[in-house]
Amino acid sequence: MTVSRRGSVAVRVVLLLVAAAIVAIGVGARAWQRRAAARAREQVARRIGSDSAAATLQRAIAAMQSRDTVFAAALSKRVLPAGSATLVQARIQRAVTSVPFASIHDRNVDALALVSTEAVGTPLPGTAFGVSPEGRLMTSRHVLQAAAGARVRVRYAGTNVWLPARVLRVSDTADLALIQLDARGRYPAIVGVSHNGMLARVGAPVASIGFAAGADARPTMTAGMVSALGADLLQIQAYAGESSSGSPVFDARGDVVGVVAGSATAGERVLFAVPWGRVTEFLKGP
DSSP: OHHHHHHHHHHHHHHHHHHHHHHHHHHHHHHHHHHHHHHHHHHHHHHHHHHHHHHHHHHHHHHHHTTOHHHHHHHHTOOOOOSOHHHHHHHHHHHHTTOOHHHHHHHHGGGEEEEEEEETTEEEEEEEEEEETTTEEEEOHHHHHTTTTOEEEEEETTOOOOEEEEEEEEOSSSSOEEEEESSOSOOOOOSOBOSSOTTOSTTOEEEEEEOTTOTTSOOEEEEEEEEEEOSSOEEEESOOOTTOTTOEEEOTTSOEEEEEEEESSTTOSOEEEEEHHHHHHHHHOO
């Protein structure tokens, strides 16, 4: 009888061990499945992000091709940063936390101007900014070329007066142009243009001021972050509107480090700008 009880105990122990092993295998299998599913979701998310970025870049290249073939070629060499909009926005918020954007705005906003070229009675607005107190302003070349031979007018921020102007010169290699007011006088100008771009590295905070909402609005300032750069291209995570072309891009010190050339689509949070090197080169003149 004693032997039978020992045998029964041994059988129960074996059964318990087998059951425990089965449970462990089941738990391990479920954990592996969860990890595999998580990896699959991550891969899908990366692929979607990459596809979305590629589509955005292609739209930007197509939009810029008719305006500036050199700039479009520069765009085609860039790869937009993949990742969710939430992560990008979080990086922007961290980057801009300590920058005195209010001061940068106040020191430069008076130099911002709405520029309008009129062809067959249709105004084509864009943004310009004063670069000298003698009434010289910079804008995007395509803003003026959209209506070749048309009348050019400028209205400074905070005013209701349209001032006649003329095209002084346009760049052959970048989406930049200079216009000159016809009337002599002293006019507001930006604080300065960066000559080395040290504060416009990838990940650095920047801000753009322009007439993003169109001709009937005041200048809008939007903060963003440099996401890519090169000799011919400054790529920014920020907002742009219908009249943002020609807007200055400021670094954390308040110097201009770029001029907005456009975005993939209206309202896109990926902007493309002509960088400081091209801007300073063009300002020096022939």
